[in-house]
Amino acid sequence: MTTPALLPLSGRRIPTLSPGASSFPHHRATLRLSEKFILLLILSAFITLCFGAFFFLPDNSKHKRFDFGLEDVLIPHIESEKEARHSSRQVIHGVGAHDEHRRGFIKTGNDPSVQRRRKKAMMKHAWDSYRQYGWGHNELKPIAKKGHSTNIFGNSQMGATIVDALDTLYIMGLHDEFKDAQEWIEQNLDFSVNAEVSVFEVNIRFIGGLLAAYYLSGQEVFKVKAVQLAEKLLPAFNTPTGIPWAMVNLKSGVGRNWGWASAGSSILAEFGTLHMEFVHLTYLTGNPAYYQKVMHIRKLLAKMDRPNGLYPNYLNPRTGRWGQHHTSVGGLGDSFYEYLLKAWLMSDKTDTEARKTYDDAIEAIERHLIRKSNGGLTFIGEWKNGHLERKMGHLTCFAGGMFALGADGSPDDKAGHYLQLGAEIAHTCHESYDRTVLKLGPEAFKFDSGLEAVAVRQNEKYYILRPEVIETYWYMWRFTHDPKYRQWGWEAVQAIDKYCRVSGGFSGVKDVYSSNPTYDDVQQSFFLAETLKYLYLLFSSDELLPLENWVFNTEAHPLPVLHQGNITLPGSETQR
Numbered sequence: 001m002t003t004p005a006l007l008p009l010s011g012r013r014i015p016t017l018s019p020g021a022s023s024f025p026h027h028r029a030t031l032r033l034s035e036k037f038i039l040l041l042i043l044s045a046f047i048t049l050c051f052g053a054f055f056f057l058p059d060n061s062k063h064k065r066f067d068f069g070l071e072d073v074l075i076p077h078i079e080s081e082k083e084a085r086h087s088s089r090q091v092i093h094g095v096g097a098h099d100e101h102r103r104g105f106i107k108t109g110n111d112p113s114v115q116r117r118r119k120k121a122m123m124k125h126a127w128d129s130y131r132q133y134g135w136g137h138n139e140l141k142p143i144a145k146k147g148h149s150t151n152i153f154g155n156s157q158m159g160a161t162i163v164d165a166l167d168t169l170y171i172m173g174l175h176d177e178f179k180d181a182q183e184w185i186e187q188n189l190d191f192s193v194n195a196e197v198s199v200f201e202v203n204i205r206f207i208g209g210l211l212a213a214y215y216l217s218g219q220e221v222f223k224v225k226a227v228q229l230a231e232k233l234l235p236a237f238n239t240p241t242g243i244p245w246a247m248v249n250l251k252s253g254v255g256r257n258w259g260w261a262s263a264g265s266s267i268l269a270e271f272g273t274l275h276m277e278f279v280h281l282t283y284l285t286g287n288p289a290y291y292q293k294v295m296h297i298r299k300l301l302a303k304m305d306r307p308n309g310l311y312p313n314y315l316n317p318r319t320g321r322w323g324q325h326h327t328s329v330g331g332l333g334d335s336f337y338e339y340l341l342k343a344w345l346m347s348d349k350t351d352t353e354a355r356k357t358y359d360d361a362i363e364a365i366e367r368h369l370i371r372k373s374n375g376g377l378t379f380i381g382e383w384k385n386g387h388l389e390r391k392m393g394h395l396t397c398f399a400g401g402m403f404a405l406g407a408d409g410s411p412d413d414k415a416g417h418y419l420q421l422g423a424e425i426a427h428t429c430h431e432s433y434d435r436t437v438l439k440l441g442p443e444a445f446k447f448d449s450g451l452e453a454v455a456v457r458q459n460e461k462y463y464i465l466r467p468e469v470i471e472t473y474w475y476m477w478r479f480t481h482d483p484k485y486r487q488w489g490w491e492a493v494q495a496i497d498k499y500c501r502v503s504g505g506f507s508g509v510k511d512v513y514s515s516n517p518t519y520d521d522v523q524q525s526f527f528l529a530e531t532l533k534y535l536y537l538l539f540s541s542d543e544l545l546p547l548e549n550w551v552f553n554t555e556a557h558p559l560p561v562l563h564q565g566n567i568t569l570p571g572s573e574t575q576r
């Protein structure tokens, strides 16, 4: 019997048949060898296949490591060039100023590794519920399943959720929903209403939302509506100092301040959070009025004395004097600092006055408000009448992202320091989530008398779907790519989906330390504008809305960097 020709020489060497072996009916030793060899061949073919798959299959298979079972929500959605061309035909008709900016929407424009076409489950649920039960109202009551509004929108029904959600829908590729929203805006969004609205809220949600939608989609209607609304806000600046009122009646143009705000003062975070949108309005319309209004505010602030270098939260628009000496990087102060930094970024780093003002403010904040707790957690307290309150708000948690965003360009080569500070704030804010029963953060938490990052008062234990902690995770992720930020973001997703999701949408909860929380029955418009958008971006490629091309307003609406913006703005110093 010959050895099977199939076997290589080496195989032939192995079995030395013992005498009498030929009497075995099937020469088992030789056969076993051949079987082994075939197995070996199959095994090596399989290994080759695996290697091939790893290197040559599209990258989306690798991205699944972040799916964690909810891939619909979190997988990045950037269309291939072909798909992008097709889908952009659905929503982009015009060409104009936005085109230059659109080119920077997706930096590389054709990255097949991040193609995704799956539905975005949480956004869809929030949107569909609003569409079904609250359409046209400002917000939604997801338990009562009806429309909702608050005094920031006056008694208007201006579809705040529709406008606030536009760019999130667009970025996620929810084109039908985007078109639906656009149609509503074309047919129904009217600002000639007898409603007293918050200038700040309407600016960041409506003007910011409309401008971002315009830049992303190129649809003129969004620009037109943004300008119409801005015209309605201008009378708010008719005060003895030019510091705007907090509220303005859209029909009569009469303005006033909130009764509770330090003897009729205007609020730093409100009048200091108009700059980005107003600069863009001047850029788009050529009307210098918007730019001049916000530059006037900046100039006036620059001339004022600041206690310990800190900006108090209240300023009287009649006298031009500070109100109560209360300084905060959270509510009442927060986005003023954010907009100084972002004014610089948005001007392609040419607005160095804004950068310097930011740097000086942050230096004073670090000196007077930032401390380490006994347990080693870095926190940002509030300055109240000469002493530091060791309490931090959920709102303050945005500052981690701000420090990271401002690290590059900080004075004295302190970039590493500010990135580290951002990481420490992110850690503290994560702790505030982690130390609750629901793994959702309370509205405010203390660092006092043995307490570390926990809420004490009952009325500080709620979570209303706020974005700030996730916003910071996202910025930290962009600058460090430390996987813990995605992990922390994922924890928040799970908690929101478990405790805030109801059949009629998403609701805030009243006590994050209770295993059986009650709902507040409000689906905030910023949940769609910010929380879900930052979560989506956290799990997307950096190529989606790259930070060198886009600056996010305080409501997470991306506005493009205006290259050489200061020089071309009509009404700017350089032009006059």
Ligand code: DMJ
Pocket (backbone or CB within 6 Å): 335, 395, 466, 467, 468, 526, 530, 554, 555, 556
């Ligand atoms: C948002 O409307 C904006 O982020 C604003 O600057 C303050 N916070 C709310 C959401 O918490």
